[in-house]
Amino acid sequence: MAFWSAILLPLLICLLIFSGFLSKGDHGAHTSGVALWIEFSGLILAIMGSFILPMLIIFIAYSVNNIEHRADTWKSLFSLPISKLSVYAAKYFYALFLTFLCLALFVLFTLGFGNLLSVIKPSLRFSEYHIEGLLTRVYLKLFLSSLGILSIQFLLSLLFRDFLKPMGIGFICAITGDIIANNWKYSYLFPYSHPFLAIQALLNGKNAAIGPDGVPQITVDFFTKDIAVSLIVATIVFIAGYFIVLKKSVK
Amino acid sequence: MVIATDNLTFNFGDQTVVKSLSLQVPEGSIYGFLGPNGAGKTTTIKLLMNLLKTQQGSIHIFDLELKSNRVKILSQIGSLIEQPAIYLHMSGRENLLNRALLLQVPESRVEEMLNLVHLTNAAHKKAGQYSLGMKQRLGIALALLSDPKLLILDEPTNGLDPNGIIEIRELLIKLVTKHNKTVFISSHLLGEIERMATHVGIINNGELLFQGSISELQTLSQPLIQVETDNTVDAANLLTRNNYEVTEVTDNYFYVPYASKKQMGEMNALLNKNDYAVYSISKQQKDLEKLFLDITQTA
Structure with a gap:
């Protein structure tokens, strides 16, 4: 289920924005290629990064663990001649892979639908600008910024059998993260704010300095405080989670 | 001794579930672990599988200390604990294939196991649609998949019809006599244990009341x-x-x-x-x- 949601979600959102652009007709005909791309991918990013991404991660972390909770297979997994670290790490990296897959598909679909738009409606000058490199960097940053949430949610879902606890905690944290991201200078310390902080690079792209060729120079800075915090949190929670699994009794 | 525990004690909170249990399971035996519901049978089995952490006492399996040789010991044990743990969204065969992949067992074992537990015809059906007895049989197939030396089965005949019970009984006896396995089987039914066990341990309220060969038990009963x-x-x-x-x-x-x-x-x-x-x-x-x-x- 997590696998399909990781594939369908980017498809669905990109398709929605695509049809939005398509129906608006020639509205954007006079906009430059750069601005068009930024508007197009920015819309997708805004929906994604602010709220959907944390929720998707919560869901992925939940699904990967719930499959064992539901079938009551933790006990049989842990009674196999496989080290507990392998079981734990394999689960974690699968969740990590799903998150990565989902974001990679977002890049692909954004580019794909953008180019499709320029074919269907040549008046939209998407072909003027190539956003591939920038978009990949933004999503890579988004991926890095989501690792903190993933680790926390993964551990919560591992520990709690029911849907409500990890989901509820994650939901409240995601909302809190959104609210404080812009209003609190220490929001970079809170993992659930990281995706929001990460995408601001592109969302603020319209105000970026204009380069010599008339194209805004948008740079994606990977070495920000929030990314550092995200990676540190991910590592610490991952290691702590392993020791919890090691100590935990399987009921 | 295949399984030897010494003074094994386990508490859930302030309730003692297993009290200084000293099990002795000889090689090549069918050890019937007998007790009423809630006597501490499943808890003991979970301790033997290292699913619960040993609080007091020690567990040796194949003469190795359990905690420090976990993977090595578990690689020679097949187990079925409480209701079988099966992925209900997958078919019977997929469940076995998935486990075979994890244990690096050749795929041909899967067909053998399906045959053994008479699930070949239902192998493609989703395990969610299986009857209780079929699930139990699939659980036994999963336990036997890696051809383990020791089988630990927790109430394996639960939910089986008389035919199924006889089949399982004969299978276990065959495994022990022909393939030199050791079976540790728990049950709350004395009659069931009497028919196949060579050794018996009786537990009540977490205490081992009797341990010995089946003939010793028969003089008692x-x-x-x-x-x-x-x-x-x-x-x-x-x-x-x-x-x-x-x-x-x-x-x-x-x-x-x-x-x-x-x-x-x-x-x-x-x-x-x-x-x-x-x-x-x-x-x-x-x-x-x-x-x-x-x-x-x-x-």
Whole structure:
């Protein structure tokens, strides 16, 4: 289920924005290629990064663990001649892979639908600008910024059998993260704010300095405080989670 | 000894579930682990599988300490704990293939196992649609998949019909006699254990009440003769005067320990000769409850 949601979600959102652009007709005909791309991918990013991404991660972390909770297979997994670290790490990296897959598909679909738009409606000058490199960097940053949430949610879902606890905690944290991201200078310390902080690079792209060729120079800075915090949190929670699994009794 | 525990004790909160348990399971045995529901059987099994952490005492399996040799020991154990753990959204075969992949067992074992537990025809069906007995059989197939030396089965015949129970029983006996495996099987049914076990451990309230071979148990669970007459008390007195040992007298019946068929006939003749009308006279196996009482009283 997590696998399909990781594939369908980017498809669905990109398709929605695509049809939005398509129906608006020639509205954007006079906009430059750069601005068009930024508007197009920015819309997708805004929906994604602010709220959907944390929720998707919560869901992925939940699904990967719930499959064992539901079938009551933790006990049989842990009674196999496989080290507990392998079981734990394999689960974690699968969740990590799903998150990565989902974001990679977002890049692909954004580019794909953008180019499709320029074919269907040549008046939209998407072909003027190539956003591939920038978009990949933004999503890579988004991926890095989501690792903190993933680790926390993964551990919560591992520990709690029911849907409500990890989901509820994650939901409240995601909302809190959104609210404080812009209003609190220490929001970079809170993992659930990281995706929001990460995408601001592109969302603020319209105000970026204009380069010599008339194209805004948008740079994606990977070495920000929030990314550092995200990676540190991910590592610490991952290691702590392993020791919890090691100590935990399987009921 | 394949399994040897020493003074194993386990608490859930302030409740002691397993009390200084010292199990001795010899190689090549079918060890019946007998006890009523809630006696601590599953907890003990989970301790043996290292699913619960040992709080006090020690566990040795294949003469290796469990905690420090976890993976090595588990690689030689197949287990079925409580209801079988099966992915319900996958078919029976997929469940086995998935496990074969994890254990690096050749795929051909999967078909063998399906055949063994008679699930070949239902192999493609989603396990969610399986009946309780089919799930149980799939669980046993999963336990046997890696061809382990030791099988630990927690109430494996739960939910099986009589045919299924007989099949499992024969399978386990075959595994032990022909393939030199050791089986540790828990149950709350004495009759089931008596039919296949070579060794028995009886647990109640977390305490091991009896441990020994099946013949030792049989001397304990001596059958009784149940007699129904028109005048229970007088008839019982008559028998006592004739050197029979009457163990229990109730309103309708009295009981005499069973020795032989001949003794039963003589008793019947004696009662008839003294004008007691014998309505029924039959040999009765002691049920587990009585056995428990006997064991606890003698202990």
